[in-house]
Amino acid sequence: MAGFSDRSAEPLDLAVVPDPSVMIAFEFGDGLLVGHADGRRQRGSTVLGLAPGGLRVRGRGIECLQIRLSPIVAHAVLGDVVTAAGERPCAGGAMVALEDFWGPEARRVEERLRSASSWRERFAIADAALQRRYAAGRHVSPEVAYVWRQMVLRRGQIRIDALAAEVGWSRQRLWSRFRAQIGLPPKRAAQLLRFDHAAHRLAAGHSAGAVAAESGYADQSHLHRDVLAFTGVTPAAVAAAPWLAVDDSAWAVAGPHHALPGAHHPLSGAGASPSRSSASMPR
Structure with missing residues (x-):
């Protein structure tokens, strides 16, 4: 997982480079907007499925904690739920509100992240939420x-x-x-x-x-x-993609490790300031 604060004067606007993970973006600022080339838009905390081509991240004053999960872990953490839009959490190109999968718990976690006094505390809050969901979830075969x-x-x-x-x-x-x-x-x-x-x-x-x-x-x-x-x-x-430019700093292998079984690699962009917490889940 990695935390991002965008305090630049210019609004953030960058293309998402597809990645072999399911991404959860916890937004506790004011400005995160994920848009698809087909016209879909999603504000706030969002789940992006595997290979999310055609997506752009936009906004100003973004405060975001991004988590990349192996799809074998995401299956348990998010649940085998089909949303009203007919999308599963891991499905290629899925872009769904986290609340559709976690219900009221998504809002409760957002509020705790917003009121936290440090990134270390935010990582601990997110880690605990993921641990609970992973332990209670249905695992892949x-x-x-x-x-x-x-x-x-x-x-x-x-x-x-x-x-x-x-x-x-x-x-x-x-x-x-x-x-x-x-x-x-x-x-x-x-x-x-x-x-x-x-x-x-x-x-x-x-x-x-x-x-x-x-x-x-x-x-x-x-x-x-x-x-x-x-x-x-x-x-x-x-x-030259800015999305990849921060990978080495935001998603480096080295760093503190938690017991959660598999998050990896980011949200990024010029002006974004990343903080990092790695996890030991299998990819």
């Missing part, structure tokens, strides 16, 4: 959790049929269970993990050709098509 973790370890470069064989399931059964519990089909999830690795390598200054070769793409054109599909922009634009 061990087979699905195993497949996801193997995908993460291989950065998406693994055959789905081989994973199905490892857990003793048919390809069709894995596809169905994985999509229902993770939010994306296995192939799309693998593509997202591969893209995430490539995007951060591009942001670190590596050439598109080198990134394509080490990330498992057939060639540079293949990388270009994947980046365009996930973000709508070129690899060069992703390399």
Whole structure:
């Protein structure tokens, strides 16, 4: 989890780079607005599902605590709920008010975060809320959790049929269970993990050709098509994306660890001042 305070004179306006996590953004300031290219808008505390392409974060005077959860953890923390909009919490592109999943508890946590005197206290409040939800929630099946973790370890470069064989399931059964519990089909999830690795390598200054070769793409054109599909922009634009620029500082591996089993990597932007608290949940 990471906390952000935007005290700059200029309003924040930046594109969200898709990430292999389900994001919870607790807003306890006045200005957070998440907008989608299709015209949808969401104010206040929001849940963003996997691969949320076409999203922009806007606002002024934002005070926000952002949490990135592995989808195998988000399944328990958010619940297997279908909202009035027909969206599940992990579903690709989902953008739903946190209150739709947590009910009145979402408002209670917001108020406690707003009245807290420090980021350390806010992290502790959020951590306790996540712990409660995770302990009481319904967890994904061990087979699905195993497949996801193997995908993460291989950065998406693994055959789905081989994973199905490892857990003793048919390809069709894995596809169905994985999509229902993770939010994306296995192939799309693998593509997202591969893209995430490539995007951060591009942001670190590596050439598109080198990134394509080490990330498992057939060639540079293949990388270009994947980046365009996930973000709508070129690899060069992703390399300079402000959203990725704060990842190393806001979501570094080093730092204090809690007992919560799997949050990772941000909300970011010029003028945003991040504070960080890491967690030890499996990705």
